[in-house]
Amino acid sequence: MASVTLDKVNKVFGSTHIIKDVDLAIGNGEFVVFVGPSGCGKSTLLRLIAGLESISDGELSIGDSVVNDLPPRERGVGMVFQSYALYPHMSVYENMAFGLKLAKAAKETVHERVMATARILQLEELLERKPKALSGGQRQRVAMGRAMAREPRILLFDEPLSNLDASLRVQMRNEIARLHHRLGSTMIYVTHDQVEAMTLADKIVVLNGGRIEQVGSPQELYQRPATRFVAGFIGSPTMNFLPAKLLGADESGCRVSASGMPHLELPQDAAGLTKGTALTVGVRPEHLRLTEAQGDNSFEIVNVEYLGNEVYVYLDPKEGDTLLIQRSEAPTYWSVGQRVALSPDPAHVHLFNEQHQALGLDQASVAA
Amino acid sequence: MTSRQLSKHATRIGFWVLVALIVVIAVFPFYYAVKTSFTPSSELFRVELWPSRLDVSNYVQIFSQRSFLQAIFNSILVATSVVFIALLLGITASYALGRVRFRGRSTVLLVILGVSMFPQVAVLSGLFEVIRTLNLYNNPGGLILSYTIFTLPFTVWVLTTFMRQLPMELEEAAIMDGATPWVIITKVFLPLMWPAMATTGLLAFIAAWNEFLFALTFTLTDSQRTVPVAIALLSGGSAYELPWGPIMAASVVVTVPLVILVIIFQRRIVSGLTAGAVKG
Numbered sequence: 001m002a003s004v005t006l007d008k009v010n011k012v013f014g015s016t017h018i019i020k021d022v023d024l025a026i027g028n029g030e031f032v033v034f035v036g037p038s039g040c041g042k043s044t045l046l047r048l049i050a051g052l053e054s055i056s057d058g059e060l061s062i063g064d065s066v067v068n069d070l071p072p073r074e075r076g077v078g079m080v081f082q083s084y085a086l087y088p089h090m091s092v093y094e095n096m097a098f099g100l101k102l103a104k105a106a107k108e109t110v111h112e113r114v115m116a117t118a119r120i121l122q123l124e125e126l127l128e129r130k131p132k133a134l135s136g137g138q139r140q141r142v143a144m145g146r147a148m149a150r151e152p153r154i155l156l157f158d159e160p161l162s163n164l165d166a167s168l169r170v171q172m173r174n175e176i177a178r179l180h181h182r183l184g185s186t187m188i189y190v191t192h193d194q195v196e197a198m199t200l201a202d203k204i205v206v207l208n209g210g211r212i213e214q215v216g217s218p219q220e221l222y223q224r225p226a227t228r229f230v231a232g233f234i235g236s237p238t239m240n241f242l243p244a245k246l247l248g249a250d251e252s253g254c255r256v257s258a259s260g261m262p263h264l265e266l267p268q269d270a271a272g273l274t275k276g277t278a279l280t281v282g283v284r285p286e287h288l289r290l291t292e293a294q295g296d297n298s299f300e301i302v303n304v305e306y307l308g309n310e311v312y313v314y315l316d317p318k319e320g321d322t323l324l325i326q327r328s329e330a331p332t333y334w335s336v337g338q339r340v341a342l343s344p345d346p347a348h349v350h351l352f353n354e355q356h357q358a359l360g361l362d363q364a365s366v367a368a
Numbered sequence: 369m370t371s372r373q374l375s376k377h378a379t380r381i382g383f384w385v386l387v388a389l390i391v392v393i394a395v396f397p398f399y400y401a402v403k404t405s406f407t408p409s410s411e412l413f414r415v416e417l418w419p420s421r422l423d424v425s426n427y428v429q430i431f432s433q434r435s436f437l438q439a440i441f442n443s444i445l446v447a448t449s450v451v452f453i454a455l456l457l458g459i460t461a462s463y464a465l466g467r468v469r470f471r472g473r474s475t476v477l478l479v480i481l482g483v484s485m486f487p488q489v490a491v492l493s494g495l496f497e498v499i500r501t502l503n504l505y506n507n508p509g510g511l512i513l514s515y516t517i518f519t520l521p522f523t524v525w526v527l528t529t530f531m532r533q534l535p536m537e538l539e540e541a542a543i544m545d546g547a548t549p550w551v552i553i554t555k556v557f558l559p560l561m562w563p564a565m566a567t568t569g570l571l572a573f574i575a576a577w578n579e580f581l582f583a584l585t586f587t588l589t590d591s592q593r594t595v596p597v598a599i600a601l602l603s604g605g606s607a608y609e610l611p612w613g614p615i616m617a618a619s620v621v622v623t624v625p626l627v628i629l630v631i632i633f634q635r636r637i638v639s640g641l642t643a644g645a646v647k648g
Contacts, residue, residue, distance in 0.1 A: 052540050073546030085537035089559040098555075099545035146545070 002063040002076070002153040002186060003028045004049060009058035011044055011210075018044050020210040022058070026188065026203070031180050034190045035197040036207035036233070043158055045207065046190045050079050050156050062153065073103070078147030079156040082163065084139045086131040092118075092142050093127040096149045103150065117149045120182070137168050144179070157189040161196065173199060194234055198222070206230050228356035231282050237312065237325045239350070240288065242342075244281040246273055254359075256281060256351065259318070260299050261342045268351045268359040279359075282350035283342075285312070285327035290334060293341035299324065301338045306330060315340065398623075405616035412612055426617035430602075435590040436618065439598035443622070446508050446594055447576040450515045451569045457516075458523035458568065459561070463553050465524065466531035467539065477528065484521035488581050499586055506588040514582045519572040530564040531557065566633045574626055595622045 004026040011019035018041050026032050034042040047053045049060065051072035060068055067075050078099075086095050093114055100110045118124045121141045131139055140160060147155055157176070161169045177200055180187055191197055197204050198218045206213040206221065206229070214226040218234075225231035231239045244258035254270035257263050258281045270277075290313065299315040302323065311332040315324040324342075334340070351359040404412065408423045430436050464470075465477055495514055496505075504510035534557060542552045558565075580596040587593050593601070599618045602611055 050544065052543065072544050077544070079541070079544045081537045081541055083535060083537050085535060085541040087538070087541075087556060098542075098547075102546045102551065146541070150545070 004154060004186065004188070005059075005061040006049075007059040007061070009045075009048060009060060010056045011041075011048060011053060012056040018210050019048065022210075022212055024205060024212065024215065026186065029184050029186055031177075031187045031189065031200055031202045032205060033197040033201035033203070034188065034205050034207060035192065035194060036213075038192060040207040041210040042190045042192075042207045046079075046156055046158055046188060049154070049188060050077055051075050052079075076153040077156055078150055078152035078154070079158065080140075080143045080147045080160045082159040084131075084143040084163075086139060086142055086146070088131055091128050091130055092123060092134070092145075095131070095142055096145045099146065099150045113149050113151070114145075117145045120148075120179070121145045136164050137172060140164065140172055141175075144176075148183075152185075154186045154188065157187065159191055160189075161191070162193075169196075176200060194236065198234070204234075206233060208233075224358070225282075225350065226358050228280060228282065228352040228358070231350055231352070231358070235284055237285050237327065239282045239284050240324045241322075241352075242281045242283075242317075242324075243319065244279045244351075246270055246275055246277045246279055248275055249273065254351075260297055261344065264344070264346055264349060266346055266349055266351060267361055269361065270351070270359055273353070278354060280352040280356075281344075282352060283344040284348065285325040287345050287348035288324075288326040289343045289345070290326055290340040291343055292338070294339055298339040298341050301334055301336050301340060304332065304334060304336055306332075401616045402620055404612060405620050407613060409611070409613045426613040427621070430614050430618045430621070435593070436595075436598055438591055439593050439595045440622070442508055442593060443577055443595040446511045446515065447573050449508075449512045450519055450576040451573045453512065453516050454519045454523045454572045455565055455569055457520060458527045459553060459558065459565070461520075461524045462527035462531045463549065463557070466528045477525070480521045480524055484518065488518070492581065492585060495582070496585060505586060506592050508592065510586045511576075511579075511583060511594065514586065515572075515576045515579060519575055523568045523572060526568045527561070527564055530561060534560060570629060570633050573629070577622070577626060 004024075006022050006024040009019060009022045010017070022045065034045055036042045044053060048055050049062075051067070051070065055068050059066055062075055062077070072079075087098065090098065096114045096117060097110050100113055105113070114127075115124075118127060121144060123138070123141055123145055126134065126138060126142070131142065134142065143160070144155075160176075161172050164172060173196060176189075180200075189196075189200060201218055203215060204218055204221050205215050208229050214221060214230045216224075216226075221230060221234045225234060225239075228241070232241070242258045242260070244256045244264075247255040247257055247263065249255070249270040251271065253265060253267045255263055255265055256279060261281075264281070270279075273279075299318065301313055302316045303314040305312040305314070307330070309330060311328055311330050311334075313326040313328070313332065313334050315326070317324050326342075353359060403416075403419050405426050406419050406422045406424070408425055411420075465473060495517075499505050499510040499513065502510075502513070504513060538556065539552055542556045547556065578596060579594075580600070583594045583597045584600070587597065590598075595618070599615055599622070602615055602618065
């Protein structure tokens with residue numbers, strides 16, 4: 001168990017700059033999830049920590065020591081790969097014992113550790129089997145066992161569940177969460193699936209284009225996204241974005257006009273912006289209320305999806321091609337073709353400036 | 369029977385006739401060699417398809433020659449050494465060429481391929497000088513060296529291709545487990561590369577076992593010769609007689625081990641040559 005600190009870490013492949021000035025502190029025993037769209041550098045960042053790629057610039061420390069130039073085996077990290085990458089010619093036992101044997105551990109120690117790991121992961125029955133005789137979930141557990149057997153200080157997971165089918169994925173997600181509670185070791189987990197990120201993480205790191213967009217707990221990221229990217233990435237269905245204009249601002253908040261809505265009185269601090277500045281209003285589907293309306297300032301309902309416990313109403317956005325979504329509990333009396341106006345709950349409206357940064361809450365209104 | 373069924377049957381029969389023809393053309397020379405080896409020289413030029421009796425005098429004759437036994441021993445020594453050295457160098461070279469990123473990697477691969485394009489005769493005199501300089505003339509070492517030179521390009525190419533198809537994550541998993549490149553090669557890749565190694569090893573063995581030109585040029589005395597040269601130099605009772613019976617007996621003796629090896633490894637060879645063609 002150990003903490004991990006990244007200080008201005010950069011990675012350059014040839015002429016492409018993959019990781020740009022990443023600063024990050026991961027505490028002892030934390031479960032941290034790197035999330036982002038494909039190509040955002042999340043896997044590269046994990047591989048930098050593992051030691052499979054060299055760091056171009058910056059400093060990486062595990063515990064108290066800088067490990068930039070240490071090979072993986074001396075960093076005390078274990079890694080679970082997306083394809084599991086089990087040694088096909090070795091039994092489950094040999095797979096788990098391989099690293100220990102290479103570390104020249106005594107025979108009894110090897111046996112003890114492998115058996116202990118197998119007990120935790122319920123692999124005792126499978127120790128003599130070859131990987132090809134295992135199911136997907138079992139292979140996944142063996143891959144974790146192999147990473148754990150050497151008792152690494154940090155466990156790394158590179159999209160470990162993406163090769164499993166949906167139901168098994170939920171089950172393994174639970175097992176990983178329980179494993180973290182039981183072992184209490186530092187874990188770093190890479191995924192492109194925001195549901196995995198939300199459910200597993202103590203701390204989510206959202207990456208985009210090689211930079212950290214935001215670091216925070218799942219609640220923070222969901223309730224107070226720092227950028228428009230994070231707002232759109234976290235949450236399903238995604239947040240609705242509407243173009244808006246600043247009408248005025250004072251110390252208690254600001255007034256904003258957006259198409260299809262009444263003028264909004266928001267608690268955000270827009271004091272530094274001039275009147276008329278273009279902004280983006282963001283509202284999550286569940287915070288959108290619909291009211292019947294006519295005329296220019298209304299939207300047409302183009303589809304209604306009934307999901308049993310809830311209903312999604314899709315609206316034609318007029319500008320752009322991303323449909324607006326409203327989510328409410330079933331039943332609904334809206335139907336396709338009706339025209340509606342939006343009336344969001346001001347407490348749950350997000351406001352983004354032209355640089356896609358979220359406008360902060362006014363200090364007074366936070367206190368209140 | 370309708371005309372359609374008829375033509376279907378005709379196509380089928382035609383197909384099998386063709387197959388039979390091809391098999392006869394391929395196998396008949398070998399069959400006739402075996403048949404000749406069991407025929408005493410007095411009856412050699414009577415044309416018969418089936419031997420009237422099995423006469424083993426030709427075999428007795430070749431096995432009573434010490435030089436022939438020595439030649440078989442030399443051949444085994446040379447061929448197995450070539451296989452061993454070629455696979456050892458091939459595996460390590462293919463790891464470098466298949467897995468390690470370095471400048472000029474594809475140039476090296478092309479040069480390796482280019483070397484194997486030269487006909488043996490073109491390098492014969494140059495190689496002769498090399499072997500003389502290394503003091504390997506009339507010594508199995510000289511043959512091992514020259515065969516290895518000609519076997520390596522093929523070995524390296526096949527093994528490199530195969531090595532590249534092994535998943536990268538497997539190697540990275542081994543690195544995370546603390547494996548050095550040598551451990552990765554021997555403990556992780558080698559067990560997975562048996563099909564490819566069986567294929568290349570067997571082809572290297574056959575090439576070394578059957579090679580004639582170098583073996584003739586680089587050896588001088590009976591005690592250093594390999595089997596193909598020994599067979600070619602078998603002499604009859606007089607300068608005007610070619611000892612066909614013993615020659616055929618000797619040929620059969622040296623071919624049978626190869627046939628057995630191919631049969632043992634045939635499934636491996638097929639899986640080795642097609643491995644990775646389809647994701648499995």
